[in-house]
Amino acid sequence: MLSPAEQETLMQLCWDYQYGTLSQKDAAHLEWLVLHNDAARDFFIQYSSMCANLEWEGVVDPGPLGRTTDYEPLPSGELNSLPHYLPVVTESTSRRKTLFVLLAFSVLCMATISLLYFQFWRDQPPGFLVRFTQAQNAVWEEGKRSWNPEDLLQIGDQLHLTSGIVELETASGARVILKGKSRLMLINPDQFILDEGNLFANVPPQAQGLTVETPTSRIVDLGTRFGLIVNPLQETEVHVLKGIVEFNLLNSARETTITKNLFEKDAIRVQPHSRVITKIEATPESFVQNLNHETPVLVAHWKLTDPDNSSIAQDQSENQLNLQTLEDKGTSPFTGKSAPKNALTAAGPFRSQFHKLYRKLSEEETPLFNMNHFTIELWARNPNLARSGDSDTLFHYRNTEKHTTSQFNLFSDDHSGRLGFGFLNTKDRYVTHITNKPIKWQKDRWYHIVFTYDSNTPAAHDSIVTYSRTPEFTSVADFQQTLTQIEDITPLVPEGILAIGGSTLTDISRHWGGDISEVRFINGIPDRHATPDPSAKQARNH
Amino acid sequence: MAVVTDRTTEFIMLFSKHSQRIYRFIRSLVDNRTDAEEVYQNTCTVLWSKFEQFETGSNFWAWSCQIVRYEVLNYRRRQNLERNIFSNEFYSRVAERAMVTVDALDRQQAALSVCYELLSERQKEVLEKIYEPEASPGSVARTLKRSPNAIYKTLHKAHDLLFSCIQRQLHSGDLF
Numbered sequence: 001m002l003s004p005a006e007q008e009t010l011m012q013l014c015w016d017y018q019y020g021t022l023s024q025k026d027a028a029h030l031e032w033l034v035l036h037n038d039a040a041r042d043f044f045i046q047y048s049s050m051c052a053n054l055e056w057e058g059v060v061d062p063g064p065l066g067r068t069t070d071y072e073p074l075p076s077g078e079l080n081s082l083p084h085y086l087p088v089v090t091e092s093t094s095r096r097k098t099l100f101v102l103l104a105f106s107v108l109c110m111a112t113i114s115l116l117y118f119q120f121w122r123d124q125p126p127g128f129l130v131r132f133t134q135a136q137n138a139v140w141e142e143g144k145r146s147w148n149p150e151d152l153l154q155i156g157d158q159l160h161l162t163s164g165i166v167e168l169e170t171a172s173g174a175r176v177i178l179k180g181k182s183r184l185m186l187i188n189p190d191q192f193i194l195d196e197g198n199l200f201a202n203v204p205p206q207a208q209g210l211t212v213e214t215p216t217s218r219i220v221d222l223g224t225r226f227g228l229i230v231n232p233l234q235e236t237e238v239h240v241l242k243g244i245v246e247f248n249l250l251n252s253a254r255e256t257t258i259t260k261n262l263f264e265k266d267a268i269r270v271q272p273h274s275r276v277i278t279k280i281e282a283t284p285e286s287f288v289q290n291l292n293h294e295t296p297v298l299v300a301h302w303k304l305t306d307p308d309n310s311s312i313a314q315d316q317s318e319n320q321l322n323l324q325t326l327e328d329k330g331t332s333p334f335t336g337k338s339a340p341k342n343a344l345t346a347a348g349p350f351r352s353q354f355h356k357l358y359r360k361l362s363e364e365e366t367p368l369f370n371m372n373h374f375t376i377e378l379w380a381r382n383p384n385l386a387r388s389g390d391s392d393t394l395f396h397y398r399n400t401e402k403h404t405t406s407q408f409n410l411f412s413d414d415h416s417g418r419l420g421f422g423f424l425n426t427k428d429r430y431v432t433h434i435t436n437k438p439i440k441w442q443k444d445r446w447y448h449i450v451f452t453y454d455s456n457t458p459a460a461h462d463s464i465v466t467y468s469r470t471p472e473f474t475s476v477a478d479f480q481q482t483l484t485q486i487e488d489i490t491p492l493v494p495e496g497i498l499a500i501g502g503s504t505l506t507d508i509s510r511h512w513g514g515d516i517s518e519v520r521f522i523n524g525i526p527d528r529h530a531t532p533d534p535s536a537k538q539a540r541n542h
Numbered sequence: 543m544a545v546v547t548d549r550t551t552e553f554i555m556l557f558s559k560h561s562q563r564i565y566r567f568i569r570s571l572v573d574n575r576t577d578a579e580e581v582y583q584n585t586c587t588v589l590w591s592k593f594e595q596f597e598t599g600s601n602f603w604a605w606s607c608q609i610v611r612y613e614v615l616n617y618r619r620r621q622n623l624e625r626n627i628f629s630n631e632f633y634s635r636v637a638e639r640a641m642v643t644v645d646a647l648d649r650q651q652a653a654l655s656v657c658y659e660l661l662s663e664r665q666k667e668v669l670e671k672i673y674e675p676e677a678s679p680g681s682v683a684r685t686l687k688r689s690p691n692a693i694y695k696t697l698h699k700a701h702d703l704l705f706s707c708i709q710r711q712l713h714s715g716d717l718f
Contacts, residue, residue: 011705014696020574027627035635045570045640049647052569052578053654054673056562102646137705211619220616222588243590246616256620361650527551 002039009033010040012434014047040096043265070475125159129154130176131169131422134291137207138164139180159184161197163318164290174207174221176200177288180318187213198318199228200287202322203243216270218256226289228263231316241283241289249275261482285375285526296524299368300498302357304517310334313347313357313500318377319368323357323500333501337518340379340446340472347501349382350517356511361397361493368522372487373456376410376519377529379472381446383412384513391420393510394449395519396503399491400495403432406503407492411510417441419467419479421451425487426460446472446517455506463488464537466529553593556602557586563644563653564606570640571614571633585613607641649706657707665700668693 013030016022022030103114130153139197141160147153150252159166165179169192170176178184182197192199203210203221210221215234219226224243228238238247240262249258249270253282257278262268267282285296301316302323309332313323325332333355339346350356361369376395383392389409397503398406409422413434420434441447448470457461463486500519503510565582572578588609596605614633640647661669670684672693679697683690 013700016571016699018701019694019697022627024627031628031632034632038639041639041644045636045643046647046650046708048570048652049566049640049650050708051701052566053580053651054669055569055575056565182713209615220618221621222612224594244588248620259620326545350639414655542714 002037002043006033006040007043011047014044015150018048019050034381037245038239040334070442081106081483085329086206086245087253099192129171130186131171132156132166134167136165136291138166141303153186153189155186157186165291167291169400170207170210171529172207172210173204174193174210175202177202177291181286194229196232196234196316199504200289201226201228201266202289206218213250216250216272216275218250220246220248222246222261225289225442227284229286236270236272236281237267237286238270239267239284239286241282241284241287243320249261251275252400281524283520284528285520285522285524294476296522296526299370299523300519302519302520304334304519305339305344306334306347308332308345319365321359321361321368321498323359325357326354329354339514340448344518346379346493346515348512350501350512350514350516351384353502353511354497358497358499358511361492365495368523369492370520371408371453371491373453373524375450375452375520375522375525375529377448377450377518377522379446379448380512380514381444382514383417385412385414385417385441385509391510392512393503394500394512394516395521396499396510397492397496398504399493400504402493403428407490407496412439412441419449419451419469421453421465424490426490427487428490431487432495433465433483433486435479439469439479442471446515452528452529453489454525455485461487468529549593553590553597557589560603560606560708563648564610566636566647567607567610567640567644568614570636571610573619580615581610581617584616585610586592587678588613604641607637613638639691646712649712651706653711654704656711657704660707661703665696665703668696669700672697674688 009028010033013022013026013033013446016026017030029200030044034044035041038207050347075379097377122473123141132149132151132153133148140149142164144158144160147159147166153168159178159183161178161180161184164427165180166178168176168178169530172190174190176192177200179198181505182199183195184197184199185193185195187193188207188211190207191213193213195215199212201210201212201221202225203223205223208221208223212219213226214228214236217236217238219228219238222244225241226245227241228237229239238245241521242264244264245262245266247262247268251257257275262372265282267280269278269280270276282299285298286301289295294332298317300319300321301317302313304313307314311325311330311332313334315321315323324330331352331354333347333350334345335348337346337348347357348355380393380394385392390412391409393409393411395408395410396406397408404422404424405424407424409432410419411421414418417439418435418437418438420432422430422432448465450468450470452464452466454464456464462484465483465486467479467481468477470477501512501516564585565578566584567580568581569575572581585606587620589606591675596602618633657715658666658669667686668682671677671685672679679693680708686693
């Protein structure tokens with residue numbers, strides 16, 4: 001029980017708190033009372049509650065105070081406080097019932113699992129904050145701790161991963177996958193700092209609130225899957241793969257200056273110095289989402305945003321398959337060209353064979369490219385249509401010592417502008433497949449080109465190939481085609497030349513002509529590029 | 543014809559029943575009305591977006607409180623440190639207690655309407671004005687052509703009277 005004097009003191013403190021006039025000294029006094037006296041705590045809550053009830057009248061429906069006295073469903077004013085966007089959906093009764101049964105069953109299963117999970121933790125409270133669960137080909141920075149499965153992390157522990165992939169699990173059940181090269185530090189039970197690297201987080205409901213800090217940002221998970229990239233220049237990318245993420249932009253004092261919620265398929269990039277936020281395309285394949293299942297994996301990502309006159313095109317993936325210009329007569333294609341989709345710059349024009357970017361792939365590097373199941377996507381414009389006699393090459397691979405023809409070519413055909421690819425099939429024959437109708441290329445307009453190849457079943461000649469082209473500033477492809485019954489491709493032979501914007505080192509005619517940006521080679525086919533029903537598409541195109 | 547789905551109806555029913563409780567809960571953890579309303583709006587959004595995870599028949603209030611606590615946590619993270627005048631333990635203890643005393647606070651709400659009628663007309667006038675959206679003591683003072691200090695004193699007195707009356711009502715058992 002509180003004495004009258006204590007009540008009077010509390011009343012004054014609560015009033016000052018509500019009115020915003022509570023001094024620090026009085027705040028400390030109020031805190032002490034609330035923490036050490038149950039009755040004082042109830043008093044504080046009741047006073048706050050009274051103020052809230054008074055305010056509620058203004059929040060819901062400004063009117064006579066004291067109007068709301070019961071909780072009858074949907075009394076007049078309460079609807080004003082419902083979210084504005086409650087959907088109105090038309091569904092058949094039977095479908096609703098089926099969905100309801102499925103939903104109820106799923107919820108029941110989830111609830112059971114959650115109960116068991118919580119029961120387990122209640123009986124055996126975790127003696128750790130984060131557990132190191134798995135590793136694949138992990139290499140640790142010299143002089144730093146090497147972590148192993150079942151190791152337990154405490155606050156302040158750091159992971160300096162040079163290469164490979166590792167998985168962590170927080171005590172609350174969030175799963176974090178880190179891809180090298182990365183540096184991560186645990187600063188709270190559900191809070192990390194990612195200084196550099198690539199991080200994917202899968203956050204179940206009970207772990208919501210998981211927070212990752214980067215040099216410029218603070219990302220708070222509101223459920224359930226997101227990825228982060230912090231590159232060596234401290235540029236931060238946030239990709240929301242499912243659910244909602246709260247993004248906070250921080251100033252140099254690490255105070256929040258902008259907060260926004262990012263939703264599924266949203267992705268942004270933050271520049272380290274200017275703190276400029278740009279919207280980018282979400283690329284789930286940039287992240288390893290599961291160590292136990294095969295998911296699309298980014299093999300190489302040449303943004304082609306390298307500095308003017310650079311002789312190197314940096315690969316942003318962990319494989320570091322940097323490209324270079326020709327040593328002798330090479331001319332840098334980095335000339336400050338403007339780029340599509342908020343990228344800073346592009347490469348180009350690839351006006352001769354001397355502008356191509358290339359790399360000789362070693363024995364270790366060629367197996368990185370899964371030629372059974374892959375995607376190439378890039379932005380390009382202004383192909384060299386006027387030059388007759390040969391194709392305008394975008395992406396190329398050839399080992400001139402082993403083969404007299406290219407092993408793989410993605411190109412656009414002169415004059416007709418049709419997209420095509422040629423490759424060495426498993427019988428060592430070079431075959432080409434070109435889209436079935438001419439394609440116009442509007443001058444100076446960027447196009448997003450996606451090429452996928454799926455060898456399908458182990459049987460020969462049943463591969464599936466898709467092309468799509470989407471102009472910048474539109475969301476719908478202006479060209480799509482699916483080809484089926486395609487031969488299988490021979491795996492890349494080591495010591496060949498991988499080139500962008502041109503073909504082999506000696507071929508003078510095959511070069512793209514215009515500009516290229518954001519080239520990705522992905523093992524597998526991301527969902528956003530998957531063809532749901534190839535046969536239907538093929539029938540439509542025919 | 544467009545129809546509202548069963549789940550939507552369920553959400554509306556539950557949310558209508560608990561919305562004022564949710565706001566009250568937020569207000570016990572956030573020290574000013576403007577921020578409390580922002581947290582409340584964010585909470586509404588999250589409640590709706592996550593409603594598919596809510597199991598029909600389970601405790602919507604307890605589920606909502608968990609979401610509120612995360613939203614308040616996020617709000618506090620966004621504030622400068624000096625704005626957080628209390629410790630984490632303080633907020634945690636208050637939240638735990640506010641969650642379980644929800645029924646008592648419901649009764650307080652009924653008592654408020656009784657006690658409000660005991661205020662003078664002038665006090666009612668000031669209270670009505672100050673709890674209008676976007677109102678401040680300054681704006682109320684201008685509207686009522688009184689000094690801000692006079693408004694402050696009237697508000698303080700009215701709150702004291704209301705709270706004392708509510709306490710008496712609850713302890714006398716008149717409302718039950």
